[in-house]
């Protein structure tokens with residue numbers, strides 16, 4: 102078993118810096134010969150079925166799969182590796198943390214840090230979204246837990262969403278409840294998914310939808326019993342993979358390119374906007390109060 106940390110060269114000849122975690126060499130793991138491979142990094146677990154051409158990424162950043170910079174770094178590397186490996190045509194996104202898909206952006210990355218950190222963090226958020234939204238693979242989100250804000254964005258960036266039928270698993274862009282504003286590209290993705298009026302309503306009120314409401318508004322495509330989320334995601338994937346790749350990919354690009362380009366053409370300005378917004382005293386205070394409330398919830 103090969104454990105590698107540090108610099109790693111991937112299939113497409115690109116060299117990326119693996120900042121954290123370890124990587125279990127695919128070659129070593131594939132020796133079982135049953136078509137299954139398993140990559141392991143510290144916060145992102147990748148299982149794959151080579152024969153079917155389907156990979157599954159499980160978020161593994163306990164307790165709540167917050168999108169910390171370390172998590173995002175590992176996630177981007179995994180995505181890039183899968184995207185460049187033409188074995189994989191489909192990717193299922195799910196969580197390894199019981200009851201939580203992802204709590205969204207890691208609020209500790211947005212509080213009490215310096216301006217350079219905020220800029221680095223926001224660039225990683227942008228990069229993650231662009232890679233997900235423009236992926237050539239079919240992306241199915243198997244949402245097996247709560248999915249607020251950035252967690253919801255990851256689900257919305259997939260091609261299809263299956264949500265577990267549990268009233269505690271709420272999903273939505275709740276930024277206004279934190280005293281912050283969802284960026285224009287979060288808004289664009291929501292509008293593309295549920296339409297302008299429903300998005301305006303949901304965004305202003307910071308609505309977190311229970312499964313039946315999420316289905317009704319079109320935020321998810323299917324709600325199924327909790328123990329059927331993974332099998333449903335797999336059968337949806339099989340259906341989507343029956344479509345010829347080139348036709349599906351060009352269609353996906355036709356539908357999504359304008360939304361992605363809208364961010365790409367103003368990436369630096371968007372970073373500056375985030376940095377100046379989040380570093381305001383009033384915003385720092387709101388975020389700290391919100392974090393404190395989360396901590397005190399238990400006591």
Ligand SMILES: CC/C=C\CCC/C=C/C(=O)SCCNC(=O)CCNC(=O)[C@H](O)C(C)(C)COP(=O)(O)OP(=O)(O)OC[C@H]1O[C@@H](n2cnc3c(N)ncnc32)[C@H](O)[C@@H]1OP(=O)(O)O
Nearest residue numbers: 165167204205206207208209247249250251375378395396
């Ligand atoms: C110009 C543009 C400017 C800004 C744009 C920014 C866009 C922002 C997008 C975001 O994603 S902001 C993050 C929004 N997320 C949330 O509001 C979710 C908050 N969390 C929860 O609601 C709950 O934690 C939960 C996900 C439903 C899970 O509940 P549970 O009861 O299971 O866990 P608990 O609340 O006890 O949390 C455990 C532990 O985790 C800490 N925590 C939770 N969420 C976050 C987070 N997003 N970032 C960092 N840390 C988080 C929580 O404080 C607890 O910590 P403790 O164990 O130390 O007390």
